[in-house]
Amino acid sequence: MPIYIHNTLTNRKEEFVPQVEGKVRIYSCGLTVQGYAHIGHIRGAVLFDVIRRFFRKKGYEVIYVQNFTDIDDKIIAKAKHEGVSPASLAEYYISAYLQDEEEMGIMQADYNPRATHHIKEIIEVVEALIRKGCAYVVDGDVYFSVASFPSYGKLSKRSLDEMMIGARVEVDERKRDPRDFALWKSAKEGEPYWESPWGKGRPGWHIECSVMSIKYLGVPLDIHAGGQDLIFPHHENEIAQSEAFTGQTFARYWLHWAPVNLKGEKMAKSTGNVFIVREALKQFSPQALRLYLLSSHYRSPIDFDGEKVEEMERALERAREAEEKVDIALKGTADYSERIVELPDFGVYREQFYSALEDDFNTPRAIASYFSLVSEVGRVIDDFLPKPPTSVLLPLWSAKKLIQELKWVLGIEERRGGKEGRGIEGFVELLIKVRDKLRKQKLYELADEIRSGLGTLGIVLEDHPGGTIWRMGK
RNA sequence: GGCGGCGUAGCCAAGAGGUAAGGCAGCGGUCUGCAAAACCGUUAUACCCCGGUUCGAUUCCGGGCGCCGCCUCCA
Structure with missing residues (x-):
């Protein structure tokens, strides 16, 4: 397209x-x-x-x-x-x-x-x-002559006359035209400089x-x-x-x-x-900040609001939750019955996502389709989370790939603060196993101690029917 | 004064000539040893005002009001 x-x-x-x-x-x-x-x-x-x-x-x-x-x-x-x-x-x-x-x-x-x-x-x-007659030298300064460029103003849609009126700041008498601007500025005493054909100076903006x-x-x-x-x-x-x-x-x-x-x-x-x-x-996390900045169209001004960034933080959290559930489903024991479960076509979100970006980089719409995808996945997966039927594994796997792809385009992949690269996975998972046994024996006091203890360390445990998952909290 | 933009539910924010995405928040519920999360329902008959065009406008045109950016260094 x-x-x-x-x-x-x-x-x-x-x-x-x-x-x-x-x-x-x-x-x-x-x-x-x-x-x-x-x-x-x-x-x-x-x-x-x-x-x-x-x-x-x-x-x-x-x-x-x-x-x-x-x-x-x-x-x-x-x-x-x-x-x-x-x-x-x-x-x-x-x-x-x-x-x-x-x-x-x-x-x-x-x-x-x-x-x-x-x-x-x-x-x-x-x-x-200068050779082309579009610029001139005055006392070591070089100015571009606006009059030499007839279509000057075509980007900002200003006519030369309007700019004449607008040129009310201190007018440099040495300029041929108040709208002329510096290509090269001569150095004053004590200023850094480079040698040039017009003397010591520096480039203009x-x-x-x-x-x-x-x-x-x-x-x-x-x-x-x-x-x-x-x-x-x-x-x-x-x-x-x-x-x-x-x-x-x-x-x-x-x-x-x-x-x-x-x-x-x-x-x-x-x-x-x-x-x-x-x-x-x-x-704020870089992901929430990015999503916040992208949640308005780029041609609309944003009035920065930290509360809104925190809201994005929560929205991302929910999205991660859905991904975790997909992981659990893909890792867990499948239900090998003949049960056929039809999943919706997640591909439509991919199309929505890209067609939004094709339309003048409409990131708010792209983000909306990302969230729709994540919600939909989260919703359908709840029906069979303990034991996904085999018929669902492949579509689920491609849904996961799609989620990762959209996240990559938005640049909201977890990079820091994630589980990887910290070398703690083994420990946390061991503790979760121990806690599971305690829970089975109804030793809830000890189990809760583990959960709150990990919580203090920034690790959040969540008990789901399919097992306990964990993530890095704030 | 000139140029450009904006005004959509409690808040943020998309959008198409045929009654409107997504996120957050609030409320009720399901699940759970508890917690958290998630999910379901709900708040939602939300489109600044007044004219015009149209079978029909929030979306197009004109006017008004309000807000913002640029016109000077600035992303």
């Missing part, structure tokens, strides 16, 4: 046709690394993690680039304030961010290019733009993304993404520079996700109204 993507450029859903068949090339604007990542940042990363997994399941080869802008005014200011070099400050926050991503179960990008590693290429592109996306993905690339707040001016400027430079379409599909608000206002570093990822991970 075709995939539809809402394209900011046209403001409508369009069928996605990759430039090169079977291959998707994605550039997602990463952070300016001057602090820890907050929930708003990670929303986009989680979204694209699912999008990449989805494309892979659909048989596409995916190349995903997420950059780091590791030099800018704020980084310089903060580094100065803390008495460290801008480079080491940036590196610190880059590794912190990558760590956050890993904790969140986000697959690594194919490339994480940094602005400062591409100075040479940036200078080349700026030189080319915007240009690094053009250069790196073209370098790693070519033009036109398939999907260029970022938060909605990047539409203007960042992406608008990227289009201008890139298309003026290459003479070709820069990106074919522009995808922008909505902000995460906190207490009704946008979460943003500049206002201090933030909830950082590493703080959130102290309170």
